[in-house]
Amino acid sequence: MPHITPGQAYGFFTDTSVCIGCKACEVACKQWNQLEGNAPSFLDGFDNTGRLDAENWRHVQFHDDVPDETLSEGNGKAWLLMSDVCKHCKQASCMEVCPTNAIIRTEFDSVFIQPDVCNGCRNCIAACPYDVIGASHTTGIAQKCTLCYDRLQNDMTPACAKACPTESIKFGPVEELRRTAVERLQTLHAQGVTQASLYGHDEKVYGGLNAFFLLMDKPEKYGLPDERNAVLPSRNNAGGYLTAAVTAVLGVLGGLIALRRRREKVSSEDG
Amino acid sequence: MGDVQHFAGPPDWLWYILAYFFLAGLSGGSYVLATLLRLRGAPGDEPMARIGYYIAFPPMVLAPILLALDLGQPLRFWHMLWNTTPGHPGVNFKYWSPMSIGSWALIVFGAVTTVSFAASLVRDGKLRLPLVTWLDNRPFNVFGSLFGLFIAGYTGVLLSVSNQPVWSDTWALGGLFLASGLAGSAALMLLLTRFRPEARPSAGMLSVSERLYALLELALIAVFALTLIAAGTQGQVFGLPWLVLWLVVLAGLIPGLYGLATERLSPNGAAALRHSLAVPLLVLAGVLALRAAVIFSIQV
Ligand code: SF4
Numbered sequence: 268m269p270h271i272t273p274g275q276a277y278g279f280f281t282d283t284s285v286c287i288g289c290k291a292c293e294v295a296c297k298q299w300n301q302l303e304g305n306a307p308s309f310l311d312g313f314d315n316t317g318r319l320d321a322e323n324w325r326h327v328q329f330h331d332d333v334p335d336e337t338l339s340e341g342n343g344k345a346w347l348l349m350s351d352v353c354k355h356c357k358q359a360s361c362m363e364v365c366p367t368n369a370i371i372r373t374e375f376d377s378v379f380i381q382p383d384v385c386n387g388c389r390n391c392i393a394a395c396p397y398d399v400i401g402a403s404h405t406t407g408i409a410q411k412c413t414l415c416y417d418r419l420q421n422d423m424t425p426a427c428a429k430a431c432p433t434e435s436i437k438f439g440p441v442e443e444l445r446r447t448a449v450e451r452l453q454t455l456h457a458q459g460v461t462q463a464s465l466y467g468h469d470e471k472v473y474g475g476l477n478a479f480f481l482l483m484d485k486p487e488k489y490g491l492p493d494e495r496n497a498v499l500p501s502r503n504n505a506g507g508y509l510t511a512a513v514t515a516v517l518g519v520l521g522g523l524i525a526l527r528r529r530r531e532k533v534s535s536e537d538g
Numbered sequence: 539m540g541d542v543q544h545f546a547g548p549p550d551w552l553w554y555i556l557a558y559f560f561l562a563g564l565s566g567g568s569y570v571l572a573t574l575l576r577l578r579g580a581p582g583d584e585p586m587a588r589i590g591y592y593i594a595f596p597p598m599v600l601a602p603i604l605l606a607l608d609l610g611q612p613l614r615f616w617h618m619l620w621n622t623t624p625g626h627p628g629v630n631f632k633y634w635s636p637m638s639i640g641s642w643a644l645i646v647f648g649a650v651t652t653v654s655f656a657a658s659l660v661r662d663g664k665l666r667l668p669l670v671t672w673l674d675n676r677p678f679n680v681f682g683s684l685f686g687l688f689i690a691g692y693t694g695v696l697l698s699v700s701n702q703p704v705w706s707d708t709w710a711l712g713g714l715f716l717a718s719g720l721a722g723s724a725a726l727m728l729l730l731t732r733f734r735p736e737a738r739p740s741a742g743m744l745s746v747s748e749r750l751y752a753l754l755e756l757a758l759i760a761v762f763a764l765t766l767i768a769a770g771t772q773g774q775v776f777g778l779p780w781l782v783l784w785l786v787v788l789a790g791l792i793p794g795l796y797g798l799a800t801e802r803l804s805p806n807g808a809a810a811l812r813h814s815l816a817v818p819l820l821v822l823a824g825v826l827a828l829r830a831a832v833i834f835s836i837q838v
């Protein structure tokens with residue numbers, strides 16, 4: 268790959284159609300970023316990671332799509348696998364609400380939480396629609412995928428993409444990845460894999476995700492909101508404040524009415 | 539149209555935040571009621587107004603401590619106000635992030651309540667500091683009340699400006715918290731007249747306003763429920779075990795609604811609320827339960 272240059276948008280194209288659930292990405296990420304991980308949770312399939320959080324910046328999802336009884340030969344669907352990660356959203360909900368401005372866009376157009384600025388208020392956790400961020404028990408601050416910021420600065424591919432044996436995780440300039448994704452989708456559709464679709468490759472979801480996906484089922488199956496539900500926290504400012512303002516006016520009016528009633532009583536008693 | 543999809547995880551805003559939301563509602567509400575009494579009331583209302591200013595202050599001392607303790611890095615509380623990003627020093631103020639505006643509003647309201655508290659002490663002859671009574675004039679109280687209204691209500695907007703189920707499905711929370719804060723403040727001020735008999739002439743006014751605020755709160759609970767039904771998330775906040783908390787909320791509205799039904803807007807019934815210890819405490823329990831139901835049902 269040509270040199271990684273600041274000023275250009277980089278990201279991941281995660282093609283779930285070739286993921287084999289080996290979790291090399293999870294291991295490589297933990298090793299490079301020195302994440303301790305959590306105690307294993309024994310979940311469906313081979314998932315003992317559970318979720319993305321402060322200790323897990325890649326999480327391979329396992330969805331059991333195998334019918335209990337095959338309808339006919341070859342008709343059983345396989346497991347759905349997907350290596351989930353921070354989407355590095357163009358319009359990032361986490362960044363929108365962060366009161367300390369700890370969350371910034373880097374020279375590689377990734378979304379990065381500055382560990383020395385974040386104070387652990389966890390507003391970003393309430394905001395991220397993908398449940399990506401977690402608060403670290405050791406550092407107290409919010410942590411998530413950095414797109415291997417330190418590796419990028421040293422012209423190295425992020426650890427997960429480097430480790431992925433099936434190239435399910437592809438790293439590169441976003442523009443290039445988008446072209447690759449469209450080609451891959453066309454190939455799959457030509458092969459009759461009609462359920463394949465792209466998620467986040469265009470502006471329809473949060474203005475475009477720098478880490479986007481090829482999915483083998485509906486987005487919500489993987490815990491991704493569909494286009495209609497991909498909304499920003501700030502949408503609720505106007506309605507929330509307006510209702511509060513109307514209530515404030517009514518509250519003051521209520522107080523004034525109460526005062527007036529009392530005065531009428533006092534004057535009628537006097538008179 | 540299907541239900542709203544939610545995949546955001548809980549921020550773990552628990553006990554400290556519950557305490558803060560409760561105190562913010564009472565502090566803001568008391569300041570507003572005190573100012574109404576001082577501005578529009580008779581001279582006999584001044585003792586009750588001072589009760590309000592006394593109540594408004596201690597929560598604003600506790601609030602920053604509670605909020606800092608809730609942070610993962612409490613000593614970095616000031617990062618809310620000042621951007622420490624290398625190369626980008628400056629003030630942090632994001633009008634679209636209620637947590638950011640709230641941090642500044644807390645500072646202003648903290649200062650305002652301190653002045654009004656000290657001025658009440660001076661006027662009661664407990665302190666000698668003429669400067670504060672000069673500061674604590676009517677325009678100052680009106681200015682402070684605007685911030686009081688904000689502090690009592692913005693906490694609800696803060697929850698809504700997220701992608702959490704329930705919280706982000708409604709636009710009623712800011713108004714709901716404000717209405718309940720006002721009702722609770724009226725009850726608390728009435729409760730405290732037992733320590734200040736000369737404030738009794740104002741009890742009627744507070745009693746009537748408490749009734750009106752209970753009605754307002756009930757209306758906003760209905761709006762809250764309707765917005766959630768539209769989103770399909772009502773089960774999460776109104777289901778068991780949270781239903782128990784909602785029963786407490788409703789119990790807290792009963793004195794006000796019962797007063798409205800029987801006495802309407804007549805201030806005569808104030809005696810019941812004033813002499814009883816249980817009734818104002820019930821109203822306050824409702825204020826707490828409302829916030830607990832909204833905060834905890836989404837996160838635990
Ligand atoms: S996926 Fe979540 S954490 Fe990542 S940039 Fe988007 S909003 Fe922020």
Ligand code: SF4
Nearest residue numbers: 365385386388389391
């Ligand atoms: S936890 Fe840190 S990164 Fe997240 S909103 Fe708060 S200050 Fe910003």
